[in-house]
Amino acid sequence: QVQLVESGGGLVQPGGSLRLSCAASGFTFSNYYMNWYRQVQGKERELVASISGGGGSTNYAGSVKGRFTISRDNDKNSVYLQMNSLKPDDAAVYYCNADGGPQFQYWGQGTTVTVSA
Numbered sequence: 584q585v586q587l588v589e590s591g592g593g594l595v596q597p598g599g600s601l602r603l604s605c606a607a608s609g610f611t612f613s614n615y616y617m618n619w620y621r622q623v624q625g626k627e628r629e630l631v632a633s634i635s636g637g638g639g640s641t642n643y644a645g646s647v648k649g650r651f652t653i654s655r656d657n658d659k660n661s662v663y664l665q666m667n668s669l670k671p672d673d674a675a676v677y678y679c680n681a682d683g684g685p686q687f688q689y690w691g692q693g694t695t696v697t698v699s700a
Contacts, residue, residue: 585609585689587679592694595669599698603664605679605691613637616682617655617662621675621696628678632664646672666696674698 591603603619613636622628632653633642641653652665662679679691 585681587681587689587691589677589679589691589694592677592696594697594699596700597670597698599669600665600667601669601696603666603677603679603694603696605662607660607662607679607681607689610681610683610687610689612660612681613657614683615687617653618680618682619653619662619664620678620680621673622678622693623675629675631677633682634662669696669698671698 586608588606589603591601593601595601616633616635618633619631620628621631629644631644631647632651634653634655638655643651650668655662666673674697676693676695678693681689
């Protein structure tokens, strides 16, 4: 059974940092691109960051480049999102996604990030 379990969300002041984690199970983790998406109520889900199966390739949305870092530990079947210099616009529900192609897409339940003074 495939599971993606996110953790690490919470309330942070503008300028602060959070580290999101996603623990995966039930599939061959290292074969999958891993992505972090976010969604604000009433808006479409937005791709924030991606990392290749081996971790050697990463991509970021322009709005987070230089502030967020995606990483993975294939020994622990986990992917992380380090978020620094957080802004109110970063507030959203953050979702972990495993991308093994069109037939193999898995999602976590989401973790909420609130950025407020």
